[in-house]
Amino acid sequence: MSKPATIRDVAAAAGVSIAVVSRVLNEGTGPVAPATRQRVMKAMEELSYRPRTAARELKSGPTTTLGLLLADVTNPFFARLADAVVREARSRGVQVILMTTQEDARLEEDALDTLAARRVGGVIATPTSTNAKSWQRLIELDTNIVFVDRYVEGVSRADLVSIDNDRSAREATEHLLDLGHTRIGFISGPLSTTTGRARTDGHLASLAERGLPADPSLLRNIPFRGDQGADATGSLLSLDQPPTAIIVANTAQVAASVRRIRQSSVRVPDDLSLIVFDDNPWTELYTPSLTIMRQPTVLMASHSVDLALQRIGDDSDPRTVVIEAEFVVRSSTGAVR
């Protein structure tokens, strides 16, 4: 088990210089006689030679690695995104370094540091922090940033891939309004996040359009981490005038929220209509099957990878890709009694 072969070993074995080996390695870098190429390839084979990525990256920046910075892979939405990003990247010969932030600004900063040290070609991220500075620093290192789902305000030159959060919240709300609901509970992420804010805004705008008053006691802006979805749901159900419908627009809290409803005596959809933002396989299997707002993860992933790689060495303006969310009506929503 001697030391792994280097380019010099290969060169020696093939009786050529390292420059030639390098040219064989990187097709198109320069001419190599067919016969020579054969010999070199044979030598590489015999020595089971693999060029070291570290050495390559040292010379020219690593266009070959992407950072993927997610809040929480346990959340099915992010998991699907991760899967899709890895596949998409793979098909282009790019590797993905996965990091998670646990929605913690400090962890996020650390991760950005690491990514900066690696000089990754691009970063695809669902940002947590409001701290634009770290992001800006990464951008100044010529790293492409693509925000997915959420974004950080004040960060210039970052791309964005997202559904139209405002509109999707409206759509969900209007569906309920059409069914006659007027008291609608709305659970979403913190107002410090762009998704939390946009969805809440959309919801409220929708109510306003129909001339309905906005009742603040029906709004719940809760963190993504933890289990507050249960409490939030519980407190909505135990209001003096409980809502006749709830929209859970906080993907991470859907399970907790549903669990709380299931524990209560409230029946869906008879007593309560329910819409959740999520698209995992179990929402359909739940009884009753849940009406959902689906984010097309595969599409989002492919756009993200596109942007992250495309803009490498490119100085064009940052772009925003808005993807249409799919509203799927199933059995958890019904006319108000």
Added chain:
Amino acid sequence: MSKPATIRDVAAAAGVSIAVVSRVLNEGTGPVAPATRQRVMKAMEELSYRPRTAARELKSGPTTTLGLLLADVTNPFFARLADAVVREARSRGVQVILMTTQEDARLEEDALDTLAARRVGGVIATPTSTNAKSWQRLIELDTNIVFVDRYVEGVSRADLVSIDNDRSAREATEHLLDLGHTRIGFISGPLSTTTGRARTDGHLASLAERGLPADPSLLRNIPFRGDQGADATGSLLSLDQPPTAIIVANTAQVAASVRRIRQSSVRVPDDLSLIVFDDNPWTELYTPSLTIMRQPTVLMASHSVDLALQRIGDDSDPRTVVIEAEFVVRSSTGAVR
């Protein structure tokens, strides 16, 4: 937006040599006068200097990176595993490169190649291929391999972290036998995988112990990818003498299987008792809540990372860590009618 600072820039700014800067960077490498250290740190700060990982790795192998090679991050079991591994690794200052194989041997080989080129310190993997050669090659490059969940036979010097698959299948089977079931459908992974085989063996052994004949028509060994769980389940239900209980020991096919049952007229647990291998939040929310065999992902992840890092530069014998699975009885299993 000039070029990022290098160690030489820092050295120049602080009025010292690069050797000193390096020593400041890697505490404990050598003595540095406190005053000097201050100056260097200040210079690093002002230039917002980040040492390049590629350069570091070039000199001394990258103990600082782990490869995580999973079949499919979409599967909640793997997603949880990924999350836990990333967190565990993070807490030790180690980064994780995530790759997925889609249960495809060719993709797996590619990934192993990439990992070899990176000379990662260790690889944590749920292997797909039977192809021991690629794995062995990686090991010969001094890479630690830790198999999780499944393993590849014939690969020496690889660690293993797994539940006792044989035993967990027995436990599930015995639970059903105790409830009086004698015709039990058993859906698991391909017999080419160690988990598929061990679980099937355990199940059959359990039957044999009670003197029950093994009916091959009740066994379904199906791939992890795709949707065959639905067909397998359907075909079990439509047997002349359908089983009164089904164990889905193929984590990836649980949702498909459950969907098929839900579509049928069969009622759980009245007509059919159901046990699934999985521990995602929705199994409890399903109606009826599902009796499950839970794999403790966090524990598995922490052991895996432990092993992957611990054995770096270590020549001790490969180790196997067996973790106890948790059997949780809920409402989907009942006495046979």
Added chain:
DNA sequence: CTCTAAAGTGTAACCGATTCCATTTTGTTC
């Protein structure tokens, strides 16, 4: 059979860190 352009190959300088070893500075002890 020259002449010249193109093809093929090799040399050596990088990339940005780490690290061995030699050298200089500092601090103790008689």
Added chain:
DNA sequence: GAACAAAATGGAATCGGTTACACTTTAGAG
């Protein structure tokens, strides 16, 4: 204040590739 050990620092090699440039061959044109 000389002698010597310990602490602090710097010079230069090294890791394993890529690549600019110079050099040698080959081939086609005149």
